[in-house]
Amino acid sequence: MDDEGGQCPKAGVNEVIGFLEILDDESGKIDAYKIGKNFGHQLDQLLDVIQTAQIFGFLNVSEGDLLLTDFGKQFVQSSLEQRKKIIADFIREFGVFQLLLDTLQEHPARAVSIEYLEKSLGESYSEGEMNRIRDVILDWGRYAELVWVDSDTQEIHLEEEEEAMPPDDFSL
Amino acid sequence: MSLLALKSITKAYIEKGKYLPVIDEINLTIEEGEFVVVVGPSGSGKSTVIRIAAGLVAPTQGTILYKGEPISSPNPNASIVFQNFALLPWLTVQENIELVLEVRNIPPRQRIRTALKYVDLVGLDSFEDAYPRELSGGMKQRVGFARALAVEPEILFMDEPFSALDILTAADLREEFLKFWTSGKLSIKSIVMVSHNIEEAILMSDRIIVLSSRPGKVVGEIRIALPRPREPHSKEFENILDQVYSLIISSHISK
Numbered sequence: 001m002d003d004e005g006g007q008c009p010k011a012g013v014n015e016v017i018g019f020l021e022i023l024d025d026e027s028g029k030i031d032a033y034k035i036g037k038n039f040g041h042q043l044d045q046l047l048d049v050i051q052t053a054q055i056f057g058f059l060n061v062s063e064g065d066l067l068l069t070d071f072g073k074q075f076v077q078s079s080l081e082q083r084k085k086i087i088a089d090f091i092r093e094f095g096v097f098q099l100l101l102d103t104l105q106e107h108p109a110r111a112v113s114i115e116y117l118e119k120s121l122g123e124s125y126s127e128g129e130m131n132r133i134r135d136v137i138l139d140w141g142r143y144a145e146l147v148w149v150d151s152d153t154q155e156i157h158l159e160e161e162e163e164a165m166p167p168d169d170f171s172l
Numbered sequence: 173m174s175l176l177a178l179k180s181i182t183k184a185y186i187e188k189g190k191y192l193p194v195i196d197e198i199n200l201t202i203e204e205g206e207f208v209v210v211v212g213p214s215g216s217g218k219s220t221v222i223r224i225a226a227g228l229v230a231p232t233q234g235t236i237l238y239k240g241e242p243i244s245s246p247n248p249n250a251s252i253v254f255q256n257f258a259l260l261p262w263l264t265v266q267e268n269i270e271l272v273l274e275v276r277n278i279p280p281r282q283r284i285r286t287a288l289k290y291v292d293l294v295g296l297d298s299f300e301d302a303y304p305r306e307l308s309g310g311m312k313q314r315v316g317f318a319r320a321l322a323v324e325p326e327i328l329f330m331d332e333p334f335s336a337l338d339i340l341t342a343a344d345l346r347e348e349f350l351k352f353w354t355s356g357k358l359s360i361k362s363i364v365m366v367s368h369n370i371e372e373a374i375l376m377s378d379r380i381i382v383l384s385s386r387p388g389k390v391v392g393e394i395r396i397a398l399p400r401p402r403e404p405h406s407k408e409f410e411n412i413l414d415q416v417y418s419l420i421i422s423s424h425i426s427k
Contacts, residue, residue, distance in 0.1 A: 033413040041371040043213045061425045064418030
């Protein structure tokens with residue numbers, strides 16, 4: 001199921017968290033078709049959300065049932081700050097984020113153009129997919145407060161606080 | 173004998189030196205009288221299946237049989253309704269429909285009569301001289317239907333015909349189309365539609381074929397014997413929703 005270049009979220013932050021919250025409201029278990037209604041029965045969107053929740057270890061799938069894992073439950077019941085930290089720890093391990101963060105660290109201005117990210121994604125994805133994945137990556141990166149995006153200059157910047165405390169996070 | 177049969181159809185492209193199968197070993201048989209919907213996420217090659225089945229695109233491997241005879245060029249007994257309407261902007265509604273009749277060598281007078289008959293049928297009476305840009309999305313797709321029906325095909329292919337429309341317009345057009353289909357007034361013997369909307373697939377079809385993605389393979393099928401019009405909130409409908417979702421989730425999501 002993995003794409004080239006390792007795991008990568010396919011759905012946006014709000015979609016995934018909204019989905020987990022519904023699942024939590026349903027005591028952690030729901031028939032896929034019932035959640036399908038929330039997506040207007042559009043297949044692509046639902047599969048992307050399920051796969052993304054699975055990458056983070058928030059979800060198990062059994063036949064047509066979707067099951068919130070203990071970790072997923074812990075995540076949903078966490079505060080916003082804790083959620084951001086959990087996501088940050090996770091996505092730092094994904095190949096695509098590693099590459100982006102390493103490049104940002106090396107760069108004196110701690111910034112790269114969005115085009116740079118697009119180019120590095122372009123090798124594994126078609127153009128349409130690349131645009132979507134780019135947006136999804138920036139969405140998660142911003143949520144986790146690892147990067148921020150200057151939409152005027154079209155640049156991705158490293159979040160300053162992250163520079164001050166990286167070693168601890170890797171030991172978790 | 174079945175109306176249409178796809179036998180071990182594979183379609184592949186070579187991109188950046190890699191062999192990329194879009195669909196792989198698809199076997200599919202369409203019986204006379206059947207409305208079949210092919211469901212799958214993007215990347216499952218749904219549109220390719222339809223284009224190959226209609227003879228518009230040649231498969232890399234495999235055979236297409238229409239009434240038992242192999243076909244290797246566009247099937248004259250078939251027509252297609254496209255997702256994005258595919259109307260020619262410089263032609264009026266009537267001219268867009270007449271064009272496909274002209275291509276099939278229908279004499280001019282009969283072209284006009286037939287075009288107007290189908291303009292009426294799809295509820296666009298008095299819009300025959302309008303240009304596509306003057307029409308709403310729903311009206312454009314009505315022209316798309318009129319054009320596909322005007323050639324009086326035996327088999328109709330539809331490539332996500334409702335997905336470019338807003339929800340209410342899509343629901344109206346879907347319902348109207350089902351009325352035509354079940355009335356038996358159309359020349360069409362069978363329909364093959366592709367969709368990524370599961371509810372739509374269950375509302376409309378007699379049988380759902382589920383495709384995997386990259387490459388598209390048939391992972392299963394579900395027959396739907398519910399009488400039409402179907403009620404999406406009924407217990408029976410939900411049971412089928414559950415079956416279709418289970419099949420899709422188990423074939424697309426690794427555990």
